[in-house]
Amino acid sequence: MILEKKLENLGRLSRFDVTGLSRFFGLRPYLKDAPFIYPAVGFKGRCVNLFKVLQTNLCRHNCFYCANRRARDCLRLSFSPLELAKLFLHFYKKKFVDGLFLSSAIYPDPNIAQENMYITLRIIRKADFQGYIHTVILPGVDDYLIKKIAVLSDRLSLNLEAPSERYLSKLSPDKNFKDQLLKGLEKLSCLNRERPLKAGITTQLVVGAAGETDKEILSVSTNLYSKFSLDRVYYSGFVPVKDTPLESKPPCSPIREMRLYQADFLLRRYGFRLEELVFDDRGNLSQGCDPKLAWAKTHLDFFPLEINSASKEELLRVPGIGRISCERIVNLRRQKRISNLEDLRNTGTVIKRARDFITLNGKFYPSKKKMFLSLREEKQLFLWEEL
Numbered sequence: 318m319i320l321e322k323k324l325e326n327l328g329r330l331s332r333f334d335v336t337g338l339s340r341f342f343g344l345r346p347y348l349k350d351a352p353f354i355y356p357a358v359g360f361k362g363r364c365v366n367l368f369k370v371l372q373t374n375l376c377r378h379n380c381f382y383c384a385n386r387r388a389r390d391c392l393r394l395s396f397s398p399l400e401l402a403k404l405f406l407h408f409y410k411k412k413f414v415d416g417l418f419l420s421s422a423i424y425p426d427p428n429i430a431q432e433n434m435y436i437t438l439r440i441i442r443k444a445d446f447q448g449y450i451h452t453v454i455l456p457g458v459d460d461y462l463i464k465k466i467a468v469l470s471d472r473l474s475l476n477l478e479a480p481s482e483r484y485l486s487k488l489s490p491d492k493n494f495k496d497q498l499l500k501g502l503e504k505l506s507c508l509n510r511e512r513p514l515k516a517g518i519t520t521q522l523v524v525g526a527a528g529e530t531d532k533e534i535l536s537v538s539t540n541l542y543s544k545f546s547l548d549r550v551y552y553s554g555f556v557p558v559k560d561t562p563l564e565s566k567p568p569c570s571p572i573r574e575m576r577l578y579q580a581d582f583l584l585r586r587y588g589f590r591l592e593e594l595v596f597d598d599r600g601n602l603s604q605g606c607d608p609k610l611a612w613a614k615t616h617l618d619f620f621p622l623e624i625n626s627a628s629k630e631e632l633l634r635v636p637g638i639g640r641i642s643c644e645r646i647v648n649l650r651r652q653k654r655i656s657n658l659e660d661l662r663n664t665g666t667v668i669k670r671a672r673d674f675i676t677l678n679g680k681f682y683p684s685k686k687k688m689f690l691s692l693r694e695e696k697q698l699f700l701w702e703e704l
């Protein structure tokens with residue numbers, strides 16, 4: 318009974334840590350009664366079920382947005398390492414989960430909290446579990462502990478939470494942006510360089526709680542990708558929690574979260590530079606139009622592109638042509654000239670979106686209707702990276 322309570326609560330509370338695009342795509346826990354099993358959508362839309370819990374929700378910090386903050390009156394629970402390891406292995410053997418995502422609040426101090434996580438992982442690995450483990454590194458943890466955990470993990474993350482000290486002070490006043498968070502990420506990055514982790518390192522930013530702009534967020538992400546070789550930056554839209562200082566603040570719109578992910582894709586995988594993205598006067602992306610289409614509409618001189626002669630880099634700039642369809646177009650061109658929309662459609666190109674920006678054998682096929690997709694279509698497309 319007590320274990321069930323711990324599983325339910327510490328699983329539910331771990332939802333604030335983002336492991337993929339799950340929350341944005343509205344994916345529910347794998348089983349209705351199992352809020353500790355989450356499908357995480359990774360690259361290329363692959364979905365894995367993660368056993369996702371906190372080791373404890375006892376916390377010495379008082380972050381303004383967090384359900385686990387010290388001053389909040391709520392049920393406090395902790396797993397012993399053996400308890401948690403046994404539970405995970407039980408669900409793994411039953412084939413309900415493929416991997417583990419382990420996080421924790423910080424109590425009584427970062428080293429003790431992280432040591433408990435380490436012991437949990439060690440028991441799991443000793444039981445011969447070879448699968449995926451993502452471990453969250455807590456801010457302020459000693460280096461020796463990070464190294465020990467890295468050996469047992471496929472992916473490490475440390476949450477930066479905000480794009481700068483100024484914004485962090487509005488969310489987590491006890492934490493130090495440079496010395497704890499940024500330095501912590503730098504350490505993970507060095508470790509990853511010396512002994513690469515299978516699934517690299519990631520971080521998470523809370524969006525919409527501190528007044529930061531999309532441009533500030535994406536500027537930090539760009540730096541993190543280039544300086545620390547991060548695998549992913551996750552954007553966690555702020556959700557107000559009852560009985561916290563930010564409870565009356567409106568939640569971050571899911572569309573804002575999606576636009577950030579779309580822009581992030583353009584920066585990481587489509588060869589776009591931050592300066593090329595279109596921001597409004599306040600430094601935010603358009604919510605009504607995806608960032609690639611927004612760029613195309615402000616660079617009409619770049620279009621129309623002839624599909625049969627455009628370079629790969631040029632093709633990737635066309636709305637509706639993603640990385641997979643771009644490859645298919647290049648392969649098809651080796652066999653024949655592409656001269657009709659049907660051939661192009663068969664490459665996976667989204668014709669509805671692309672037709673205003675291309676020619677086929679010199680012929681232009683403009684759309685009669687507007688080129689916007691519904692939000693549902695956009696989400697679907699995004700899973701396949703066909704922006």
Ligand code: SF4
Pocket residue numbers: 376377378379380383384385386387421422423489
């Ligand atoms: S450190 Fe802050 S964000 Fe993390 S669990 Fe504690 S209160 Fe929540």
